[in-house]
Amino acid sequence: TFEFVGATFFTPKELINISGLKDKGIDPFSLEEAKESIIKAYTRKGFFDVDVSYTMEGRKVVFMINEGQRYRVVKGNTIVGFYDEDVLEQELSKTIQKLKAQGYTLADGSIYKDIDRAKKLVKVELNIQKGKKQILKAFIYEGNNKKLRKVFEKHNAGLPKIYNSNLVERLNLDIQAYFKKEGFMEGDYNIDVQLEEKEDAIYYTYIYRITEGPRYRLGGTLYYGYDKTTSRELSYMTRSSEYYSSDLDEETLYNFLSSGIFSGVFIDTFADGDKKEVYRLMQLSEDKRGLFDFTFGYNTEDRLSLEAFLGFKNLFGIGLESSLRYRKTGKYELYNLELQDKFLFSRRYWFKYDMFKEREEHKSFNLDVKGLN
Incomplete structure (x- = not known):
């Protein structure tokens, strides 16, 4: 078992998870690792003077924690709250992602901190290296194939735009799809990338040289x-x-x-x-070749109703489908036979035959209908 004396910021459950001892055996090496993990967790939350020690009493481990005072954050000349490294990392990440969305795809940064232990303050600055904007300017096809030119026209639409490797990958996939569609199984391409550097941006131009090879x-x-x-x-x-x-x-x-x-x-x-x-x-x-369905019901209009369906697929192995349906109610009776072939001697022709007989009973007359389609 574990006991944490003096801990108020973290709960015992949180400290057990932080220590990692739940899934480890208790030995001097594991306890030292647990101690360092606890110190690191407190430090990330601004407890830079935390002190942690431990003792073993049989199978019980007692951690003594002196949290100390939590340091505050100074940005510029203003105290903005307690130090929390998780919050600062999130702020840094959001700043970098915002820059990348603006085209600074190589943007990077770090957190600078200056700890004043006497005043219990941490001066914090986000050091951002945004670099230059990365702009995809154009895709150039050096060739005369009209179909390939259309592929490049589609991918050049909307350029220039912020560089994204997915844009290049999509074009490459479409070129490969063209090879397969036209039967150029040995088709290949080479890419040269030209860089044009300006004051605040670098422009990328991709030049493609395509070899189709023999048609298979x-x-x-x-x-x-x-x-x-x-x-x-x-x-x-x-x-x-x-x-x-x-x-x-x-x-x-x-x-x-x-x-x-x-x-x-x-x-x-x-x-x-x-x-x-x-x-x-x-x-x-x-797929399964046969289907049988039987339904029995009742309603105030038709009284008792009975319906049976028997269907077969791929009769004689030639794709012929047949179905026989029978329905009987107090006022209605139906026989229906259907034959169908979706590929009659080729993929161009199909065949469907439908024969039915139905009878409706009314107060003043009966209606009998027979037919085929």
Whole structure:
């Protein structure tokens, strides 16, 4: 157990956490560390004359703390309150963050303190080195590719502005995305940075030299993880072209997920540098194929109501969906059969067939309707 004698500023619970003894064994080394931690905590709060000692009485450790007088802070020629290093660090941090928001991204600072032990005062100054404003002036593309020029036009919009490395990273990601979209798997770029220093600012200009390299063709696509679906049906949903493009992957992913057949799809690519081809590996996870739902209810209008639904997906492994619905109430009866294929022999065509029969009973007449769509 631990006891803290003479402590008024910190609670015993706070001092146990400060000492770190809660998670340590009690030994001379740990006790000395605890003593130094307590002294440091008091000093940060302005108790520069604090004195800490300890004794051991069996399994009990007693810390004797003489806090002393808490020092006050002097800024300029004005006493502004008690010394608190946490508050001063927060003030310093806010000042630096404000400068960085104004463009002084290299701003830094420190806390200067002059302790007058006789008067119990601490003269404090924030030493700020704001440096010069860092301004991102422009991105320059040295080339004639119209699509790349549009990429650079988008990123140059709004420049110059305060330098932020994220702006450069976003442009780099868009260039890499362009390479994948157009099939330039060996595409690369070099960057030169020109600095223009003025009285209160440094301007950065990024110059890009881009090499596209050969355009890769689209190789084969390998599927795995499927069981019921036919390979022909998979080919209907797969987007292909002569040359590889990341757009093909996105469209293929959309087709597979919107088909309702699969609960998960992952596409990985492998670039063959010798053949200049990109091969795709598709990991598939087929969804459940059957669904049965039965509902029973009652209301004052229809009295008892009964509804049953039976649905099947990916019939015969060709993506065909079927559903049979039956509903019966005191005044209404419905039969409905629906067949649907979202990819009929290709991704361009789809098929949907709906056949129904319903009967409504009224006081003066009955209504029978049959139809198909």
